[in-house]
Amino acid sequence: MATKAIVLNAGRLVRTRLSAIIQPTRANAAVAPDGRLQVRPGQGGVALGIALGSPAGGWVADHLEPGVSLIHPEPAANGALQTLACAGNRVTMVDGPAAGAEGVVFGKHGAVLAMFAATDLARIAPGESAVVVTEGVGLAVEGEPDFACHSCSPRLLERLLVGRDPRDRLRVLIRRVLPAETAAAGIGMPVWRFNMDLHVDQEPLAELTRDLRFGDIVAVQDQDHRFGRQYRKGWLCVGVIAHGVSIAGGHGFGFMTLLTAPGDRIVLEQTDDAALGRLLG
């Protein structure tokens, strides 16, 4: 018997132009579990020499945001930027030496994170302006009421979903499956605006996450992220690795939720191709 086709509501989604500026870089002071205080380059600014596909771990930094970090100075407009930006949305620099350069949204932390080519990153600086063409909020799969998307463009979802299995479950490409204990700071916060950190410093989670790269698509078990982020047995969430680690306990790789569903509606397919750079390339 043929499985049901996957029909998205992409044709009904609005495309909107939002303005943003490159957030200034912060220097973060963080305390390790043994009490050591370290000051490291933190979120914001423009990170050079790091691309989608670069190792997410190993950098001497705190909550490293690859690429550029986008904010809007007016709180409500920033709320719109944080909410409407989706992985796969196009970003264009509108002033500064890199005006006209095009990049792509790949994650959220507090800021919206976008990646540009290395030669463009080398010319972008904090305070410069960009336009994000947002599209994706409201994205759904027809006939799948329990399957919810966040921060995911139709272009990305079309590549993440590769069909249905014989039980009609949606087949989702991922690079790694992580247990519920991986979920850390960010539980209880709005799922559509911010990321969730992953515990990656203690075994067995350290071994499971050691080789992850920026842009990798990973799943966390027993997480229901429809209306927020919370533990719920049998559910799954799938997201993208978007920022680096902190020495502070309870913080680690940043995970931006892309989709969530009960385990009887999706089936995970592990492949090294489940990385944003490859899926959108």
Added chain:
Amino acid sequence: MNRLRDNRTQIVRTAVAGRIAPVRFHTETLNIDRNGRLTLLPGSGGINLDVHCGDPVDQWLADHLMVGASIEDAESLPASPGALHLLACLGNTVRDAAGRTIGVVAGKRGGLAPDFFPPNLVAVEMPDTVAELLKPSDRVVVEAYGRGLVLTDRTELVLANLSPSLLDAMPLREERDRLVVDVTAILPARVAGAGLGSDRWIGDLEITEMEPLIGNTASLHFGDLVAFDGIDARTNRFFNPECVAIGAVAHGPSPAPGHGVGVTILMTGPRSVLQPQIDSSSGFGAAFRRLTHSIAFATPDNGH
């Protein structure tokens, strides 16, 4: 009474001023529950009459409800965790502007990311006859006493938010090379929710789903002791399968996803040293309430 040695004679008792927090609604956020429905309930801040240590946490229709009056640092709006929040310990005495004792610190709530809807509150257990005379914005003074407290012979255990008077009252005992603490429930790390990644001295760690490894979470009371198996709270609160963290129930449940009953951490350490044990007889909450009243309304300058 336990006979653990500690450094309490070296701990400084400090008066820290603050205020009673108003009830706040963060209308800029989407108040939705685990099923996506709008939910607006009281509970955050203000003075909650009839709510006491030892009462069931789910008795009221509320969101993050705490006992008695909720107080906070008065230096900024909205309150960020300052000296009052960072130094206050469960069991500390609280006075009003006239110097009269009004109650005892019984829990903390907060710990979210900096500058992000920070309800950084400290609960003060008090008799209703006192609570009825108070109002939000009233000045309060906490006799902060306990930050720096160390068990002299068990330095691998890290204490927090714990006054010497509460330490003395805790149901703990030494068995061979372990410190055993009676708790109402032991929870697995996977149900630890909001509060992960934040300083152990700020607020609490919330139980997102009542799926205990052992014990009874159906009848949790304000002030009861619970343990998180696999949570390390030496600095921040985070997952570490070798550790256990024990705390007191500081606030009631919340319908918000990732939120739930809050536990203010009192003690953390390696599982090989710190052993929570289920005490099915009764929770610590009722004893906690008796303790608060004995501290608050004993002779003036009690304990020194």
